[in-house]
Amino acid sequence: MRPVMMGLVLVAGMTAWGAASAQLLPGLPSLPAMPGIGGGLPDIPGPDTILSEVGRVSRATVARLDAARRAAFAQLVRDHPDAIVLDPQGFPARAGEVVVDSPSEALLNAAARSGYGVIAREDVLGVGFVRLRLPPGRSLKAALDELRALGGEVSADQLHLPSGGGRALAMMPLAQRGGQGTLVGVIDGGVEGAAVTQGFAAGAPRANDHGTAVASLIAGGHGITGSLPGARIASADVYGTDPAGGNATAIARALGWMVQQGVSVATISLVGPANPLLARVVAAARARGLVIVAAVGNNGPAAPPAYPASYPGVIAVTAVDGRNRRLIEAGQASHVDYAAPGADMLATGVGGRRFKVRGTSFAAPLVAGRIAALYPRLDPGAIAAALARVDASAEDLGPRGQDKFFGRGMVCGDCRTFSR
Template identity: 50%
Template sequence: MKRHLVTLAMIAATPASAQLVPSLPPRIGALPERLLNTVDGVVETAPKALETARLDRIAALLRSSGGRVVRDDRGDAARAGEVVLTDPNDAAIDALERDGFRTIERTEIEGLGVGYARLAIPAGIRLDHALARARLRSPIVTADVIHFRSGDLEAVSAAIATAGLVQSGPVVGMIDGGVSGGAVRQQGFATGAPRPSDHGSAIAWLIGRGAPGARVVAADVYGSDPAGGGAVAIARAIGWLARADVGIVSISLVGPPNPLLSRVIAAAQARGMTIVAAVGNDGPAAPPAYPASYPGVVAVTGVDARGRVLIEAGRASHLDYAAPGAGFAAPDAKGRMEVVRGTSFAAPLVAARLAAVGRGQVDGEAVAGRRYGRGLVCGRCVQRR
């Protein structure tokens, strides 16, 4: 057991990319089956291993971003050089501008009525210090925190076609990276977006597995931006999907709580939108994942080919469903089938089933199990390896 503990700790501490080709912080998918059979006990014995991986993932992004991503006052990754106000008033803006902040943008999420402002911080001040200074003027100031994808792809075979993403079935939205091919309606909310990504392409394909013939509407919040995945970009993406009357949206991203996103999600839900989100892969000792933890969001965990909840699965303030998250392959941006692992790949299956048959029938389909929430959904939607 001690040898297994050291092995997991070493894997979990390996830095991983969080952007264009995301990878699972602890590369648990590469562990031998012999170790996976005993690793539940290992994780319970060493919960800090996955937390170390989460912190290393943030550090790796900071190093690779060229200064465009820094830590905020909570230690989370955030866009450098600016702060965000939710539903700001003139007095708050004026007070901050008198203190050296400069308004970059003041607008609202169209169709949802949620206002926000982005302000550049004074020159020469670190973001965490600027946030503390700004909150002396207004308590509604936050950073534009970065959200990470929660899954991994590993190439295993030659290229295949990924046709059939858009047909005549239910409409399902997704907020992620861009999708390859021209059959998906896409909109970009980051520099260089929409741009095909491995992660986004796999998510779109899985929506089609859960709801054959589904029409996918994709919002790319990453593009080529090192600071992609920010709260403002995700909020704008939700607004765009709401204006397009998309009723079900899958989000396989995780980050810290953010007041702008909280307000926007609540406003979208009030319009009838159902948001489905993955609980992430940072382990049960990590902070609750958002947006999965916002009230009313359908929180989804992943299971492996043997029906076990992924040992790296994170947690949310609540859990609604489980779905396959490992032990199968999905296409990357070039159409190559790749083995996937992570709660990322469970969320689109649940979103697709909700769009196809509704909550009542999904509850009827769900198979009861330990740590499954309401049950396991779409257990036969993918071909398990």
């Protein structure tokens, strides 16, 4: 594979991992091995290497990023056909089940007569839903069509994938992550040294590099500058060892847990498609005062809008490199609130290993920490004032004022721990 093409495939996000990605999120499958990929986080070429060969975001670049995204989804299904399928829109989803929002007993009885079985009835922040097992031989599309015809608000349990990677550099002495400061939420893989942790997938909680790296950019430590040094981390592991981890229902439950823990700000460096259940839970969590910060993803400008970043009221974050240029692989959302450093910088993974990281995954936690410093407790009435103070500190990039590329400006520009 030519170097530039390998770079484009990799920077399309953690949807295009090499074989080493199993160490990053142990439950997620990987693409075939690519040259130059070491252990831990994937070995991603630096932005200067990519930009020098690609230049501006050409149509060919956009097409390659989009092709990488689609190829990665197809590979997920090939690697785990019993656990993952593609939904009618081509997004990966949990196989063999669907989710029905607040179904009536009449609908459930009709579904049972058609061979559907109830896996679980759940309620998250007042949002009720039922997970149904598909009858043998029933395709996901057929099930969605059938249950919608019965009047159900039904969806696939779509997967959300991480939006960044990096290259291992060195190991630093271990230190407990989290002091006596504000509790900040990380919905991702498990975080090593988190103050509180909860699992929402088979095999969870289980610390991994991606979740731990995201947390390191909030709390700092191991020689990394955090956006809120000394913060305590509330870790919701939505992956564990489940090949279909990161699904919408797991993230929904994680948001409910964050509210129960009194977390005021939670960051999500994962991207997926719009999901009606998750949209309702996001709205319920926001109504209770939880500020949700999410990455716009790394699938390129041709990719569909990324969620949860695109849900109303979610703080959507894009990333810039060491020269404050928007990453060429940055995805899109229905809105962009802020930019933050997301390349030419270091973070730490499990065991204190330091990584050179790249991706919108690593911009979102920087913004989350800055917001949490000004909004440390759940209080819906205080959110607007806290965000106004963040706005005032943001550095205007691109066209004057708010714009679709950098939002209201770059936050935490002084937080980057530069890589050498």
